[in-house]
Each structure stands twice: as C-alpha cells, then as structure tokens.
Amino acid sequence: MLTPNQLTGRSTAHVTTSPGLSDKLRLQETVWGAFLLMRKAASDDGIDMAIASAFRDFDRQRLIWNKKFNGELPLYSDRGERLDPQQLSAAQKIQAILTWSALPGASRHHWGTDFDVYDPRPFAHGSRRLELIADEYQDGGPCFDLYTWLQQHAASYGFFFPYARYQGGVAAEPWHLSYIDLAQPALEHLSVDLLYQTLAAIDEQELAGKELILEQLPEIKRNYIDAICPPGPPGETIWFG
Template identity: 50%
Template sequence: MILIGHVLGTNASHLCEAQDGHRLEVRTFNAFQSMQRAAQIDKIDINIASGFRDFTRQLLIWNNKWQGLRPLYSASGKLLDPATLTPEEKLHAILTWSALPGGSRHHWGTDLDVYDRPRVEQTGQKLQLVPAEYAENGPCFALNQWLDRFAADFGFYRPYQQYTGGVSAEPWHLSFQPVAEQMQNAMSCDALNDCLLRQDIEGKEVVLNQLPTIYHRYILNQGTLTERDNFTR
C-alpha cells in the first residue's frame, strides 16, 4: 500500500537496502538486480550513485542552494550568479537541477542515478553526474547506449531523457515505471502544499505562490520552453 509519506519522502517503510548504503523500493530493487546481472554479461557495470533521498535531505540541498552555499547552474551547465537573479529566477534555476523537497522522484524509492563505476574510476576523476559523462567519449557512454536498448526490458525508463523547459536532461536517472506510476498517481499539489506549509524552507513565499506552476513544470516535468526561460539556458 502506497502512503502519502512514501510519496513525500517522510516515510521510508517501503524500502530495502540496495547497494553501497543506498536504499530502493523492494520491487524496484529486484528489477534493478536483474538488469544489473544482464548488463554484466555485456561487460557493463551498472552501479547506484543515488537512490532514495528523504525529505530532510532534499530540504537541506534546497536551503543550501537558496542561501548560496551551493552553486546554481543554467540548464546548459553555465554557472549563475545568485546576486543577479530575482527570487523567481532563483527558484527556477534551482528546480532545473534539484527537486523541490516533497516533490523529488528520489523520495519514492523507484528512482535512481546510475553509472559505470570501473570506467569512471579509470578516468581518475570523481563522478559528477553531468551529461558529458554519458555522451560519446564519456566513461558512461557504453552504459548509456546499453540502457537505450535494454532498460525498458526490465521496467525502467528515463523520465528526464530530454530538457523541455522543466528538469534538465539527466541520462543517468532511471525510474521503475510500474511502481513510479503508482507513486505519481498518489501525489497531489494539495498534499505537497500542506507539507511545505509546515516546513522551514527557504523562499517559502515564492514557492507556495508558484506551486501549481512548479508542480506542472518540474514535478510532472511537463514544462515547455519559452523566451522567458532563456536566462536558464
């Protein structure tokens, strides 16, 4: 049974231990293991970079970005100066790369970020989770191609395959569709609003004022590009 706490990241009772301390929803983990074993046959080593992330962790990320303690980037990866942004522009800059607390798919346990650990380690560089790592000549390019061909066979898809004005493209982000769809159906803008009203979230006034737009554009990821969005490009 899916509870609203599972959707909002405040209840972790639906999770199991997965890999390297990461947790996933039970059916998602079983499917991931099957996919991981199949990939190993093709010499692709799928590892979890991030799995479940609770509300508290997402809130910390959000508040640090709002306060300027973490960098802000445009959808194309350009570093932004927070001092030059209006509160609304700062809001959208954060949401391009980081989910609103309570609105992250990582709360569900059905979504995970993956990478090819041995190939990344061969570069001598730390994993950054940037598109270039999954593009041609990147250490996770072979993984990216393998997922294009086979991820759907195991029930996974990539909800952020392309940037359409909402969340930036994330080729590393997988979602276990059978359960993720149930989570999304259990979600509502009203439930998220009620949750955020009780939290010490930076930018609360602008967040709540724009929550219906945020919900459509970033949480459902149904954003569309407009001229006004050019500052984030």
Template identity: 30%
Template sequence: MKSIKFLIVLIILFNCKEKGEVASKVEVVIEDQIEVKVETEDEIMMDKDFLLGKFDYKTHPDFVKVDSKLSSKILFIQTETYDAYLKMHAKAKADGINLIIISGTRNFEEQKRIWNRKWEKYKELEPIERAKKIMEYSSMPSTSRHHWGTDLDLNNLTNSYYDSGEGKAIYDWLSTNANDFGFYQVYTNKAKGRTGYNLECWHWSYLPLASDYLTAYNKQITYKDISGFEGAEYAKDVKSISDYVNGISEKCKRFTTKK
C-alpha cells in the same frame, strides 16, 4: 418506472462510495430502455507523508539497503525496485556494462539539506530566479521522485560523460534494455517541449511503482503541502507540480496512461 431506475442508480453510487470506489461512467436511458450501466475503478489513495518524502525509509518495511558492491555509498531503495534492478544489473554485466547506483532514496530532510545549501549558493538571484536555477537539476523538497524509492541515479551525474567512451556505451545499453526491466529515463531532452528539469542521462525510474505514485501525488498533493524549507512560498510561482513533478518524458506519460 422512472423513479425505480433513479433509485437503482442512487443505490449503486452509494455502494461505490462505501467501498472507496469512483463511478467512472453512469449511463441511464429513460424512454425506451431500462439499462443502467456503471463502471467503477479503485481510487489510488496513499499516505501523504510517503508521497512527500516525510518518513524514515531506513525503517520502512518496503525498503532495503543496496549491496555495497552495487552502489557508491550507503543507499536504500524499495525492495521491488531493487529486485528489478538486480536483474537489470546482471544482464548489463553479462553484456560487459558496469552499472553502479550513486543515488537512491532521499527523504524530505535530505532533499531539504540539498535545497537549502543551493538556496544560499545562489543568493544573488531574485527568489523566483533562484528557485528556477536550483530546479535545473534539483527538486524542491516534497516534489522529488527520489522520495519514493523508485528512482536511481546511475554511474555519473554529468551529461557530457555519456557522449563518448564508457559513458556512451552505458547510456546506449540503458536506452536499449532498461525498459525491459521497468526502468525509464524520465528527464529526456527538452527540445520537444518537455517542461521542468534539464536532461539527466543518469536518472532512471522504476515505473511499475512510480507511475502509480505520480497518479496518487496528482490526486492528493497541492501547493499547500509544499512547505518547510527556504523559498517554499514560491512553489506555485515556479509551477513545481505542473511543470516539474509532471515534467517527464512522453514515453513515461504513455506508461502512466496505460496503467
């Protein structure tokens, strides 16, 4: 009887493997019961080049150009992100708030240009300190959420802008309403122990997509995948994945957990 039970388990596990699933729980009681319980969940496996930003979003079927009336320059984001943003923008406008996208998708090459320029700018610093200085606000190529077409920079890239006047009205509105449309501020105040990038009042992420991409990133990407730009060899030393890619707000982490 025992051999039959073990055979059942092996067959179930083999079938899970063939279907690309993982067994999340296997319970076998040999003595008094013959219950075998297997629960499975689909693995989130995605194209690594996409996760690393190594693709052309302008020709990607899931990306769309943002209407020039809604952005400060030519920008592309994911269609699903855009649809959600249009609803949020309409609600904000009705409430007297003017939102404008000033940065959307950036692929590996675009992030590389930003990074290498700043690497040269801070050349008086030692390499690790130089990388950390850049990473106060800018990501290493292959580690930016902007690669995914889910993250937006809105209105102004200066935190002090949101302390008073129009900026405060915009930030207060986003803090109250943005979550209803799927957008979350990922880089909040670090006073409560959040690691990574400094506070960014302007950076809002569409989590219904981005949370899955982060899960896939953590499953599929290692420090060996981060290369091809100045200082890339220090990615592990500065903990670019553990402290920066995953250095998001607690609210965002809870959203990911619920998914």
C-alpha cells in the same frame, strides 16, 4: 500504494537496502529485484553498472535546496552555465534550482522507484570524480557505453528515463532511471494539495523561499514534476539534450 508521508519523503517504511550493496542505498524491494536482473544482464554484455544515488528523504532534499538557494552550492542554467546568485531574484533562484534539483517533498527519489546510475570502472582509482553531468554519458564520456546499453535494454526490465530530454522544466538527466510500474502511480497521487500541506507545515526558516514556493506550487508541479518524458518501447533510441 504509498502513504502521503512516503510520497513526500517523510517516511522510509517503503524502502530497504540490498544485500551486498551499500547500506546508504535504499529502494523498494520490487525495484531492487528489477535492477539486479538488469545489472546481471549488463554484466553478461561486459557493461558495469552501479547506483550513485537512490532514495533521498525530505530532510536530505531540503538541505540541498537550502544550500542552493542560499548560495552555498552553485546554480546553473538549463545549458549548464554557472549563474551568479547575486544577480537573480528569488523567483529566478527557484527556477534555477528546479532545473537540476527537485523541490523537497516532490522528488522522485522519495518514492524508492528512481535512482542515478553510472559506470564505476572509470572512477575506481580516484583519478576522476563522478559529477553526473551530460558529458559523462555522451560519446567519449566514461559512462557512454553504459548509456548506450541502457537505451536498448532498460525498458525490458521496467525502467525508463523520465528526463530523457529538456522540455523547458528539468534538465536532461541521462543517469536517472525510474521503475514505471511503481513510479507512475506515485506521480498520479502526488497532488498539489498534498505538497501544500507538507510544505506549509515546515517553518519558514527551514525551507528557503517557502512563501514564494507555496504561491507558485501549481505552476511548479505542472512544469517540473508532471512534465516528464514518457517511456518508450524496449530498444528505442533516446535522445538526450
């Protein structure tokens, strides 16, 4: 079982790199094994698969959070419409950020069980840039064939889509895969108390909106952390939207 520091992204002892892949990508060793088997099976079917983002530590997640809260990165509605941060209250900013980015300390990417996957071939020559948006995974998009393959086969390798559809919390993320056998125990052990202790220890200047976040923490956990789509059986068609 992961330690409190590992659950909240404050330790990297549980993750490792994989030979032949970027040393910026880290996952738990068991997850690497399952991913490499899945990638080989996809390759045998003519599908290319790569990881855009894997483990992210607390500080990396905090940097993303602060930039969005402070207007240095854009905010979007659940429909992908760009929002004007000047027109949002602090509470509305927090909701907008949580729709697309996890709270520092609560990201599934902290656990080394989750990663974002894409087809690298359409982006290999630099003529287009991967954005990790739903259109890239829908019919006609550069990652549609990969997405279709994963719908049929990901569960056979122990993976599921925690954000398969929008449920009023996190937006649909057809690129986000999670290794169920290790991710589910991590989710069960990530308590409100642990999150409160982790965030309360951070200086107010280091986490934008900290006071309001702590006030809303039970609601945030219920709506944006616990509210995931359950895994389905192998071969089940998943709807994103």
